[in-house]
Amino acid sequence: MIRFESVTKRYEGGHEALREVSLELHNGEFAFLTGHSGAGKSTLLKLIALIERPTRGLVLVEGRNIGRLKPRQVPEHRRKIGIVFQDNKLMEDRPAFDNVALPLVIAGFNKREIARRTRAALDQVGLLDKERSTPRHLSTGEQQRVGIARAVASRPRLLIADEPTGNLDPELSLDIMNLFRRFNEVGVTTLIATHDLNLLEQLDYRRIELADGEVIDQGNIS
């Protein structure tokens, strides 16, 4: 599903956020991406979503070398991936419903289907009663759940999440992780960046560990 071959990412200014990273994530796999702050977790996820492009090396998603995609092919690539952003990236002045519906609108679903899938996604994160609230009027944890609902609303085959439980209490964090697991059970390949060690203790899944832009532990492929 995802393969990195000797990928180096050097940001403008010269900082190498990733160095010679090689890894593989199989179809249907569930894995955590861990590492200290600044290790390069977000950068790795951004390369998958083509928010950044690799400086050297190959990034393959579903066998396709996405480094070669032209700018106008990028949107189609992104639509295939559900992304939970570290900073949520919600529309502040739009209700939760609109936020979750956005990927469905972009994908061109009809109105009825959009409403149905949006409510289903909101229900899954326990926010069905908050569909009219704007992010301003939601707690940080609720905002995060809106972001998660949006990522899964269009039922992508690949889900990448950057610190999706950063602001949630342990109980809710576990709920969210279980939600991701349920998606994974129906075949969604899932990669979650987190440094929530307590949470990782409770879950026995593959961990890919980064340190200073290099993979120091590939983890056991589950």
Added chain:
Amino acid sequence: MKTLTHYLSLHLRNCATALADLLAQPVATGLTVAVIGVALVLPASLHLLVQNGRVVVGGWESVRDFSVYLKIGTALENATAIADDLAAREIIDSVEVIPADDALEQFRSGFGVSELLDSMNSNPLPHTLVARPAEVATSAALTALEQEIRALPGVDQVRIDTEWVARLNAILDFLRRGVWIAAVMLVGAVIVTVGNTIRLDIQNRRDEIEICKLLGASNGFVRRPFLYIGLWYGVIGGIVALLLLGAGYLLLAPPVQRLTGLYGGGLELLGLDWVTLVAVLAAGILCGWGGAWSAVSRHLAAIEPK
């Protein structure tokens, strides 16, 4: 087929949403639309003014006839001889002789001064020849002819009334060119106005645009709402311009009617013809769309998610 109807419904929704967005901010929208309307109405009304002027002057343009006044006391036979001489020339189409007595009769019946005339013992009017030049006669040739006729024995005065008509025509030509220049400049102003309004709109919705792009929205998807907003600005601005034109017309029609009454009719205010109406609306739409395009193509590509 499904994709086509889907595509259409998407556009329809964008179109409706754009209008709703505009109507949700009536003051800002009203100002922009008023600027567009005024900018469009200026060249349009100037155009109508020139059109009306041309029709009026066109009526006078055929007035190229000479009036040749003979000296008082010239015999009618002499007058006829001069008329025949003139009529023989190639440059002259026809000559009409108005004998002094006929002129007096016309004068008497037309002006109600018969008592005054009756009290005179002799006819104060000369024989008059009205010469109509050939169509092909140039104004230079006519001027030369005028000199020549003036020198003929028995001729007192020659009157030729075309000069100020020519001058008026030159002024109208100048104005017509002015209409074009004004139109180009004001259309430019409308495009800049819409472009700037939409640029601000894009800036205000920067986060939203970035999020859409992150979620895989194509450039077209992000562009469309702004293009439709530009389109609506153009449509509403065009309608405002038409309303202003209509109001101006209603205000001007009565005084023009009175004016034409004074001049014995034959003058009517040229109305808002279909071509002008459609042109104003089309100009509005094109400007709105064009302004949106210019803003969108310059500012949307710059928003790339990080």
